[in-house]
Amino acid sequence: MKNAARIIPCYSADTSGVCSALYELGGLTVVHDASGCNSTYSTHDEPRWYDMRSNIFISALTEMDAIMGNDEKLIADTVSAAKDRKPAFIALCGSPMPMMTGVDFDAVAAEVEARSGIRTFGLHTNGTRSYIEGASEALAAVVREYAEPCGKVRGRVNVLGLTPLDLPLGADKHIREWLASHGFECGCTLAMGDSLESIKKLPSAEVNLLVSEAGRGAAEYLKKEYGIPCICGVPFGNGFADELAERLRSAANGSKPVALSTAEAGQAEVIVIGEGISAMSLAEALRRDLGLNAGAINTQPSEGAASGDVLSCEEDIEAALLELRPKAVVADPLYRYILPAGTRLIEVPHFAFSGRCFQRAMVNLINTDIKEYFK
Amino acid sequence: MIKLAIYGKGGIGKSTVSCNVSAAMAKKGLRVMQIGCDPKADSTSLLRGGERIPTVLQVTREKGNALALEDVIYDGAFGVKCVEAGGPVPGLGCAGRGIINALETLEKKGAFELCKPDVVIYDVLGDVVCGGFSMPMRKGYADKVFVVTSGEKMSVYAAANICMAIDNFKGRGYASLGGIILNRRGVEDERSAAETLAADFGSSVIADIDRCEEIPAAEKAGKTVAELFAGSRADEQLSCTAQAILDAFGGAL
Incomplete structure (x- = not known):
């Protein structure tokens, strides 16, 4: 049960990462999943859904299609939707059931491309990994293609x-x-x-x-x-x-790139919890602008990630905070429920964690005076 | 590097042929890796003196992402690198998904970069019953499939099913049919049954292995024919089978 989140929610999954990454690029994103799950990807995990159009389709995979390996339905429906919407490209990605039945998205993508004449690529999501992995694969794919x-x-x-x-x-x-x-x-x-x-x-x-x-x-x-x-x-x-x-x-100018400081939690009095680069950057900003001894916990381990303390499961984060007992934690509001007694929470909502719950409370901390917000 | 998969009806001698072909290729000086894709996890036992090795899925379950390639790749006879994908407890879980997971793990961990094999042989369970068992045929895995069959009706029937699956996947860029390997059982008109099958799929019988005493005797001893009966007719036929497989790749090595 080590990776189970009992109190706090889990982060968005890889499939949502794909949908979010490709949202504005004019493609058609097809999630091979059971019908009825569209809201997870396109509303709960997507703040742009009501204001900006995007072609995100769910394939409505049925039990019989999964059992019979009926890839033809996915291919034909995708080609039909593409003819209707005329997207710039098509991205196909998977969810837990296609993972279990071993759908070959690269092969399906090749067939869709051959029939539709539209550039198509398969992405290897399965709905169980982090949104970071899905978004990273999707962005790398469009960059490779274009x-x-x-x-x-x-x-x-x-x-x-x-x-x-x-x-x-x-x-x-x-x-x-x-x-x-x-x-x-x-x-x-x-x-x-x-x-x-x-x-x-x-x-x-x-x-x-x-x-x-x-x-x-x-x-x-x-x-x-x-x-x-x-x-x-x-x-x-x-x-x-x-x-x-x-x-x-x-x-x-050709100098060796300076790495993001490994602001590990260590003995920090303030700990920022979140996606690695964001959390470490905010810790650096707190050190420079407010003189705080700030560290970071990266909740999204991924290959080649900027380092720092990487803790991805609730149990480990809770234990680390209990041991470190920082004066304050900067994190999404829902982290409140696993903080040690006496530790103050400074709320910085994180969409991949709490979705639209605190959307209105989201603040811009980029290139601005953050002293007031963190005083 | 060439990659091939051996398919065929259950009990037809796929693992026996795979191990002996691996040994014969290794004797020719090639670096060979054999990956057993059967939940029974006994594909490589003849290369390991009858001994079983820990499987990829077993070690993944124990160690998770901390799995090291050294935990699952073992040296066998003539230096053949042996791997077993493994699978669930009989009657439970999903063996097909297990194959997918194990092969993806080997790729992710860089098994081929570490071992740098000239030849990779996937020895796959019986029929292509689901997506998992077609995994070794997929783009990036085996380039050619060789089907082992005898002249027996059920064996030819199963072989035809496998050939049909290969044909169905033609548009997907999957492995092509490399040829039929006839592993004789001593039934009437065996060669002709195998040739008819091959002709039906535009292929040919690339090897013909006689029913003999050496192969079962070596199997009983947990050894390859090349180790126990070097120079025998069986050894010669298995060596020719290995060469025919290499030839099917058109001198890629």
Whole structure:
């Protein structure tokens, strides 16, 4: 029962990560799952659902289709929906039942592409892994499919891993403004507030800014194929935002990229809990702007992730907090229920954790004075 | 690196052929890895002196993600790398899903990068009964499937089912049919039954292994024919089978 969440909720799953990552790119995202589950991906885990259109379909997998291996229904329905909606691309992803029956999404994608003439790729979600893994695979896939070799543009920075599951709506706009204020040109903001056209020009950037692990796969691909260095961090607060801009400039000038400080929880008086890059960035911002001894707990372990203390299950997080007894914890409001007595909670809602519950309380901490919020 | 899968009716001698072909290829100087894809987990026992090895699923259950390749890859006769996917307790769980999980684990952990085999042989359970048992045929796994059959009616019937599955998957870029391996049981018109089967699927009988005393004797001793009866007619036929399989890849090695 070690990985069971008894008190706090579990984070969004990989399938939601795919839907969120591809939401604004004009594709058709098909989740191979039983009917009736659309709300999980597109409303509970998606703040844009009521304001912005996106083609997200659930295949309505039935017991008999699963038993009989009826992939033809998925293929025919997807091709039919694609003919109707004319998406730029089609992404197919799975849920627990296709995982059990071993649906081969790569093969199904090849058949859909052959019949529809629309670029199609399979994603290997199964509904049991973290949203980070799904989003990372989806973003890497679109980058692989669409990025085109092009000349470098001096001072251009791409922002990778931007989804509302980790950063509030409007984060793309705040990051663009912050980059501009430091003399950078913002390239692609993958994948909020941007388009496939912009993805094609990703290789023109001098440096990538990875704002969540959701962009890790894309960052690694762009490093390997186009040699673009990557800096991790979210420009929270003022001091850390300035420092992050310096790190970007230095990487763009060819210096070895500076890693995000491994702000481990250790003896910290304030602990930030959340997605690794966000949590560590906020801890850095709290150290610089408020002089706090702040550390971070990364709840989303993933390959190649920025380090820090990685604790993914409720039992471990609860035990660590009990042992460390920090004065305050900065986390989603629902963490209140596993804090040790006497530890203060500073609420920073996290959409991938509590969905729309605290959507109205979400605040922008990017490139702004955070002293008031954390006083 | 070439990758192939051996399929065929239960009890027809797939594991026996696989182990002896692995041994014969290794004797030719090739680095061979044999992966048993059967919940019984006895595919590689002839390469290990009759001994069983811990399976990928068993170790995954015990260690989770901490599974190390050294826990599941063992040296067998002639240096053949032996792996068993394993499976659930008989009558419970889902063996097909087990195969998928085990093969994905080996890939994720970098088994091929570690062992750098020239040849990978997937020895797969009986029929292609579900998605899990077609896993070794998928793109990225075996490039060719070889079907073992005798001339017996049920064996040919099962072999035809497997060939049909391969044919159905043609559009998906899965493995193609490499050929039929005739493992004789001494029934009438065996060669002709195997040839008819092969012709039905546009293939050919690439090897013909006689019913003999050496193969069961070696099996009883938990050894390969190449170890116990080197130079015998059975050894020669198994070596020819190995060469025919390599030839089916058109000199890829």
